[in-house]
Structure formats: structure tokens, C-alpha cells
Amino acid sequence: MTASHIKDSERLHGLDGLRAAALLLGVVLHASLSFFPSQIWIVADDSRSIGAAWLFFAIHLFRMAAFFMIAGLFAHMMLARKGWAAFARDRLIRITGVLGAFWLPVMVGIVTALVWNAHANGLVTPGAPPPPPPTYDWTNVPLTHLWFLWVLTLFYAATLLLRAPFARLDRTGGWGRMVDRATGALVGPWTPAVLAAPLALALWLDPKWIAFFAVPTPDAGLIPHPSALVGFGLAFGFGFLLDRRRDLLGRIAAWSPLFLIVAVVAGFAAYRLAGGPVVTPMVEPTSQKAIAAAVMALAVYASALAAMGLCLRFLSTRNPVQRYLSDASYWVYILHLPLVMLAQVWVQDWPAPWPIKLVGVSAGVLGLCLVSYELTVRHGFMGRWLNGRRIPWRRAPQVAPAAAE
Numbered sequence: 001m002t003a004s005h006i007k008d009s010e011r012l013h014g015l016d017g018l019r020a021a022a023l024l025l026g027v028v029l030h031a032s033l034s035f036f037p038s039q040i041w042i043v044a045d046d047s048r049s050i051g052a053a054w055l056f057f058a059i060h061l062f063r064m065a066a067f068f069m070i071a072g073l074f075a076h077m078m079l080a081r082k083g084w085a086a087f088a089r090d091r092l093i094r095i096t097g098v099l100g101a102f103w104l105p106v107m108v109g110i111v112t113a114l115v116w117n118a119h120a121n122g123l124v125t126p127g128a129p130p131p132p133p134p135t136y137d138w139t140n141v142p143l144t145h146l147w148f149l150w151v152l153t154l155f156y157a158a159t160l161l162l163r164a165p166f167a168r169l170d171r172t173g174g175w176g177r178m179v180d181r182a183t184g185a186l187v188g189p190w191t192p193a194v195l196a197a198p199l200a201l202a203l204w205l206d207p208k209w210i211a212f213f214a215v216p217t218p219d220a221g222l223i224p225h226p227s228a229l230v231g232f233g234l235a236f237g238f239g240f241l242l243d244r245r246r247d248l249l250g251r252i253a254a255w256s257p258l259f260l261i262v263a264v265v266a267g268f269a270a271y272r273l274a275g276g277p278v279v280t281p282m283v284e285p286t287s288q289k290a291i292a293a294a295v296m297a298l299a300v301y302a303s304a305l306a307a308m309g310l311c312l313r314f315l316s317t318r319n320p321v322q323r324y325l326s327d328a329s330y331w332v333y334i335l336h337l338p339l340v341m342l343a344q345v346w347v348q349d350w351p352a353p354w355p356i357k358l359v360g361v362s363a364g365v366l367g368l369c370l371v372s373y374e375l376t377v378r379h380g381f382m383g384r385w386l387n388g389r390r391i392p393w394r395r396a397p398q399v400a401p402a403a404a405e
Helices: 003-008 013-035 050-082 083-122 144-169 176-185 189-207 226-244 247-274 287-314 320-346 355-375 381-387
Strands: none
Touching: 013 083, 013 287, 013 355, 050 083, 050 144, 050 226, 050 247, 050 287, 050 355, 083 144, 083 320, 083 381, 144 226, 144 320, 176 226, 176 247, 189 247, 189 287, 189 355, 226 247, 226 287, 247 287, 287 355, 320 355, 320 381
16 A cells, blocks of 8 residues: 555554554453463463463563554544534533543443352352452552553543644744654654654663563552553554554555564564563563563564554455444453353363363354344444444335336
8 A cells, every 4th residue: 555545545544453453452452361370360261371461471572552543543533623612512422421421330340250160260259258349449449351441541631731832833844844754754664663662761660560471551549650651551542543544554564574574573572572371570670671661662562563564454345344343442342351250160170171162252242242232232322422423224215116008
């Protein structure tokens, strides 16, 4: 695909596809956790393998960095089209409002799975008083897998706050042209390394960094982890600037094979440097930690850029199945985690190999979520809420009455 084609496209189908893939792969990601060789998840299956840890690492490495790149690009696109007031209202309703509406039902589903798992594994003594409930405040409130909605809210707020002073400085357009030239200089085979430098420093200075999990997931507390703000904030900001220079998407697509090679090599090295699925943090800022942080940061952005470029090259044609999954992916991701946990508890004692269980859990949850999307979301008010549009039900064509003879 040429740069001009990408620039002039009415809709970036390749990036829509990547956003859908990033969300839908979350089902597989969370389903794999119960099959790790050592227990790091509340559900521990009887069938475990290091292959599950490799699968998790490969998906986790690029998924959210790519998602936030796309989120930044689409944020600039929407802001330019709608203006700041409509942009703020839309994001408040479709992002922050979704978090507020679904957080409690999701928590109820997760707690239900935890209680069932405790009973299934004999961790609850009949007649014994229940343990005291945990105490939560703004520093440790569990955001669950919906944390990305809170982080997006913060990024959107920062975007609107920075917009006014930049617009005041850029009355003649000089600052904007300078930013666009800098963005053009940033995009090339060196892009992953340039983006990786700040993240590597943040990871190296982080005393709680667990290398296996790459960029820390800020799923607890209203103040995100500093390393997560750096890692995902850079991705969001880079995507935001890319929408000002749509022609650079063609350059990313052209360099995607190189990005993929760097991602595979750096990703393999990062896994080895992390020691595999080890959950012990690297506390001290040693030289070994510096190397691990640098290689991990390079792998994160190289893999995210490779995914973006490859999707621009191969998924940029209009495809009804891809568009449907793109629309459905938001609902699937919101709904999936409690269902995955319930399915993991259900199958944990089954005498079957872990790949079969993983496929069964992932496919079953995905199918259930898609059915619920079609029947309860897509064609009603929730479709308009989540996707910005409601798809009417198709009516059977009416046959014209035969003319009287």
C-alpha cells in the first residue's frame, strides 16, 4: 500500500483490524494464565506448560503498546473533526462512562469465580467464618482489565489541557510545522530504539519492575505506575503525532519486515533476560537490569510498530468480517475476563492437554461474547453507546404482490 493511499483513505481499516486484534487477543492472553508452569494466577490448571508462558509473553509484549498508538492516532483524528467540546463529551460517555457502568458487574463476576475456585479446591472450610474483606482506597482500587479505560481518560484529559497552550503558541502554524518535521525525522528504521530509550530508563529506575511482564499493567490504584505512564504515554503521543503526518504510515508499513525481525530477536532475548515467567521484581538498578530494560523496551516498540505496519500492508482493504469484529471487540473485551475465569475453574481438573483446554476456553468465551453482542448490543442503544452507531436489524425483503390478471 502506498503512502498516498493511506493518507487519502476515508477509514484506516488496517488500524481498525489491529485495534480489534489487540482487544480480542486479551481473551487468549488471560486464558493462558492458568496453564503457566508455576502458579501466578488465582486458577491453576492440572495441565501446565512453559509454552503457555511463551504465548502470554509474545502477546503481552506488543498488544497494549500497539493499542495505545492507535488510540492516540484516532484521538487526534476525532479532535480535528469534532472540536474539543464534542471530543470531550464523546470520550466521557464512551470511555469513562463505560468504566463507571461496567466496573461493578465485572467485579461481581470476578469475585464469583474466585469463590467458586476456592470451594472447588477445598480452600473454604464449611462453617468457618469468611475472611475479612480487603480494604480499598484510591491507591489500590482494583481496576481489573478495565484499567485501560482509566488510563485513556487520563491521556484524553492531558490532551485537552495541553491543547490550549499549544494552540496559543501555534497561531501562525510555525510550531505545528516544526512538530511535523520532527515526527518525520523520528519515523524510520531507528524509531523503536528512539522510543525505547525513555521507557528503558523508567524500567531501570523502577524498583518494582517484574521483567517478564514488560510494561507494568496499572490495574490497581487511580495513579498509574510511572513506567506504565511512560511506556503507554509515549505510544499514545506517537500515535497522536502520526495522524498529523498520515504519509508516514506508508513508511511504517514499508519498514515493518525489519521491525518484525528486531521484535523477534529482541523479544527472545528479553524473555531470556527476564528469566522466563518469574514474578520476582528487579529491585536494584544494576547493569544487568539496565540491559534487560533496554532490550525489553526495544522489543515492546519494535513489536508494536511491526504489528501496525503489517496490518497497514495486509488488512487495509474493506472487509465485512473484519469490520464486524472491530465493532464487537470493545464489548468482548469488557465482558470476557469473568467468563474466562469461570471457564478456567470449570476445566481445571479435566484430563486434557493444556492446548486443547486453552483453545476451548478462548473459543467458548469468544463465541459467547459475540452472541451476546449480536443479540443485545449491536442493534440497540448499547451499540450506539459503545461504537458510536447503532446497526439496525436487517428486514427480509418484501415480495411485491402479483399483478391481477
